[in-house]
Amino acid sequence: MANWVNIFPILLILACLIAIILFSNWRRTVVALAVMYIGSFFLFLQVVPITLASVKLISGWASALLLVLLLPVQIRKPETGVRSKLVFYLFALVFIWIIAYLVAKPASTIMQSIPEIIFAGLAIFGTGIFLLGIRFEPYSVILGILLVFSGFELLYASVETSVLINGLLAAINLLMALIGSLMIDITNQVGAE
Amino acid sequence: MSAPLLWIGIPFLASIGAWFLQDKRRLVFYLSAGLFALLGLTAMVQNIGGVIRFGSATIEIKSTVIFMGRSFILENKDRFFLAFVSFAMLFWILGSRISQAPAKFLPISMMVVSLLTAALAVEPFLYSAILMELVVVVTLPLLMSRDKPITKGILHYLIYQSLAMPFILLAGWILSGSQANPADAKQLQIAALLLAIGFAFWLGVFPFHVWIPELAEESQAYPIGFLLTLLPPVSLMIILKFINGLVWLRDTSYLPVILQIVGAVMIVTGGLWASMQTNLKKMFGYIILIDSGFMLLCISVSAQAGLELFYLSLIPHVLAMAILVYALAYFERHQMEPSLESLRGEMKNHPVLFIAMFTAIFSIIGLPFFASFSLHLALFENLTAQTGVIVWVLIGYFCLLIAAFRLLVVLLENKYSRWRISESNGDLFYLVPGIFFLLMMGIFPRVFIGGVWQTFAALLSLS
Numbered sequence: 001m002a003n004w005v006n007i008f009p010i011l012l013i014l015a016c017l018i019a020i021i022l023f024s025n026w027r028r029t030v031v032a033l034a035v036m037y038i039g040s041f042f043l044f045l046q047v048v049p050i051t052l053a054s055v056k057l058i059s060g061w062a063s064a065l066l067l068v069l070l071l072p073v074q075i076r077k078p079e080t081g082v083r084s085k086l087v088f089y090l091f092a093l094v095f096i097w098i099i100a101y102l103v104a105k106p107a108s109t110i111m112q113s114i115p116e117i118i119f120a121g122l123a124i125f126g127t128g129i130f131l132l133g134i135r136f137e138p139y140s141v142i143l144g145i146l147l148v149f150s151g152f153e154l155l156y157a158s159v160e161t162s163v164l165i166n167g168l169l170a171a172i173n174l175l176m177a178l179i180g181s182l183m184i185d186i187t188n189q190v191g192a193e
Numbered sequence: 194m195s196a197p198l199l200w201i202g203i204p205f206l207a208s209i210g211a212w213f214l215q216d217k218r219r220l221v222f223y224l225s226a227g228l229f230a231l232l233g234l235t236a237m238v239q240n241i242g243g244v245i246r247f248g249s250a251t252i253e254i255k256s257t258v259i260f261m262g263r264s265f266i267l268e269n270k271d272r273f274f275l276a277f278v279s280f281a282m283l284f285w286i287l288g289s290r291i292s293q294a295p296a297k298f299l300p301i302s303m304m305v306v307s308l309l310t311a312a313l314a315v316e317p318f319l320y321s322a323i324l325m326e327l328v329v330v331v332t333l334p335l336l337m338s339r340d341k342p343i344t345k346g347i348l349h350y351l352i353y354q355s356l357a358m359p360f361i362l363l364a365g366w367i368l369s370g371s372q373a374n375p376a377d378a379k380q381l382q383i384a385a386l387l388l389a390i391g392f393a394f395w396l397g398v399f400p401f402h403v404w405i406p407e408l409a410e411e412s413q414a415y416p417i418g419f420l421l422t423l424l425p426p427v428s429l430m431i432i433l434k435f436i437n438g439l440v441w442l443r444d445t446s447y448l449p450v451i452l453q454i455v456g457a458v459m460i461v462t463g464g465l466w467a468s469m470q471t472n473l474k475k476m477f478g479y480i481i482l483i484d485s486g487f488m489l490l491c492i493s494v495s496a497q498a499g500l501e502l503f504y505l506s507l508i509p510h511v512l513a514m515a516i517l518v519y520a521l522a523y524f525e526r527h528q529m530e531p532s533l534e535s536l537r538g539e540m541k542n543h544p545v546l547f548i549a550m551f552t553a554i555f556s557i558i559g560l561p562f563f564a565s566f567s568l569h570l571a572l573f574e575n576l577t578a579q580t581g582v583i584v585w586v587l588i589g590y591f592c593l594l595i596a597a598f599r600l601l602v603v604l605l606e607n608k609y610s611r612w613r614i615s616e617s618n619g620d621l622f623y624l625v626p627g628i629f630f631l632l633m634m635g636i637f638p639r640v641f642i643g644g645v646w647q648t649f650a651a652l653l654s655l656s
Contacts, residue, residue: 110367110380125359132352138343145355152359159366164261168323175330176355182334183343190342 003046006116012039013120014097017127020147021089026071026139033143034064036124040154043117047158052166056153059170063146063177067139070181070188089134096126113158121158125151138187142180149173195255196241197265200232200275201311202258208303215296225299226286229306233279236272265314273504274313274430278423281511282306285419288515291619292522294415301335302419309427318435319365322358325395325428329354335416336408346407353401357394364388368439381441388435389451395428396485398455399462406466406478414474414525418518421478425485426507433492433500452493453576457585459486464592468599473524473531476596477517483593484510484557487565487572490586494575502571505642509564509634513553516627520550523620533600538608540601545616547604549624552631554597558590564631567638 016036023029037060044053100122107122108115128147131140153169160166207228211221244251257266267275282302289298305328312324329351336347364387367380392398397405408417436443463482470476488510491503523546524531529539540547552563559569576583616624634641 136348138348141348141352145352148356148359156362164263165320172323172326179330179333182337186337186339187343189339
């Protein structure tokens with residue numbers, strides 16, 4: 001690892017990803033998402049100016065805030081408590097990260113970027129896809145899409161430094177969270193009726 | 194004045210205005226219909242780069258506008274697209290009143306058209322992916338309702354369409370790098386793979402198609418009809434523009450083969466599943482897949498002929514889809530369940546509606562004397578070397594034909610003793626000309642499809 005300091009934000013990101021998948025409480029899940037954006041921020045700093053990295057961090061936090069304001073009626077996720085399932089999820093996550101690690105090196109050669117950033121981006125992207133595959137309620141879907149976008153932004157920021165495109169991606173993140181909050185609101189209302 | 198401001202900026206601002214005037218439905222209806230009629234006519238008669246004269250005053254229509262450092266370019270060759278989306282939008286606006294579409298339909302649909310036009314106009318191309326993602330986000334409120342839970346179709350639509358963006362953006366980045374070194378075959382292969390995945394998500398190619406029938410089944414017929422009718426052809430136009438911009442991709446020998454295989458797969462899977470459906474709304478979703486497959490086959494054919502076939506197919510496509518959507522909206526208005534079971538014998542009660550529906554389905558299949566027959570024939574003539582593709586396509590259409598006959602048998606059951614026309618005058622005003630034009634396009638294709646095309650081509654200086 002060329003920049004050994006990167007191990008700290010990467011570990012933070014991986015811990016948050018485990019928390020997002022395994023936590024049984026919605027509120028803690030969103031907090032983990034918000035903390036993950038801090039880890040991403042430190043990686044962003046190495047490839048984009050601090051202003052742009054801050055925009056990414058703030059838009060990520062704003063997305064998390066929008067989601068936390070309208071948490072599902074059920075504060076606990078529906079399928080929690082089955083230990084074997086959680087162990088399976090953990091193994092699956094580790095498997096995804098191993099693949100991300102193996103792909104990171106050749107991908108960084110093609111993208112001419114820092115391998116650690118590529119690894120973190122692929123790990124977040126893969127976890128997002130995994131979340132979209134295992135849970136199918138509006139809240140999890142929005143969370144999964146936010147993870148996919150967040151991972152992709154990390155990959156993409158290292159190769160595309162256009163302010164407009166990065167700004168638009170941040171705006172899409174926010175819009176997605178807004179739509180997510182609308183979906184959760186509708187689900188809560190219909191559930192209450 | 195610039196063309197992007199006229200066809201992107203004005204509809205965008207109008208959609209925001211219409212959103213705040215939703216309560217005044219009649220006013221919004223007339224203003225938006227007037228706006229798109231005007232935009233459609235302007236696209237047909239006004240040269241981009243020319244001037245509009247008002248007495249002594251002149252307004253030059255420029256082709257480019259710079260917005261936040263990016264160019265939005267609409268040139269004369271884009272006027273067919275501009276006329277197509279403007280008139281298609283006008284068609285949907287006019288139908289929205291009779292089919293009682295929700296109040297938010299007009300503002301959101303105007304914004305969708307504006308964003309789709311922006312996606313086609315933006316340079317560099319990779320920004321289209323972001324604009325298409327914006328289209329997805331904007332259309333979600335149209336599909337959601339406060340009194341219904343969020344459905345599977347909406348979530349699948351959001352997931353699949355959102356996944357397209359990262360793949361296309363990454364492909365765009367690799368391609369922009371490889372312009373400097375076009376000999377790097379490995380990078381080009383990676384870019385082509387990413388592009389293929391992104392476009393497959395956009396178009397709902399098997400196995401990413403589940404959201405189309407699900408949305409068709411779960412959502413209100415009129416808004417979803419608008420979305421599913423407009424999104425595939427416009428996505429294809431954007432893909433076409435992209436392919437034409439990359440010489441190495443356009444000239445590769447495997448591109449037509451891939452397009453043909455994907456097109457055939459869409460037609461076969463769509464046809465097979467349509468033949469097993471008992472719900473007409475879901476069947477409509479599969480018909481959309483079949484039609485998208487047909488359009489893909491058109492663009493797979495050699496450059497000029499394929500392009501012309503694709504553009505020609507848009508005319509019967511919009512008409513047939515509009516009739517099908519109108520029929521589905523009719524069921525909703527009359528609280529009729531769109532299932533085979535509950536429609537038993539209903540042909541005698543709503544004969545014009547069902548005749549229109551069958552005319553539309555037979556036109557999509559391309560039966561003789563129906564609208565797309567001549568286009569199917571021309572396509573097969575161009576695909577004579579690919580017998581396998583033709584056989585699979587015929588199997589797909591045959592399956593759809595089975596679905597249509599199954600529906601016909603159910604509808605003709607002897608439930609009522611007398612025939613009666615239950616459709617209102619407004620319905621007849623929409624359906625009868627629809628049937629007439631679909632049949633005329635089939636019987637006199639040179640006049641009704643070729644004629645419309647030649648008028649367009651002459652006005653737009655395409656020929």
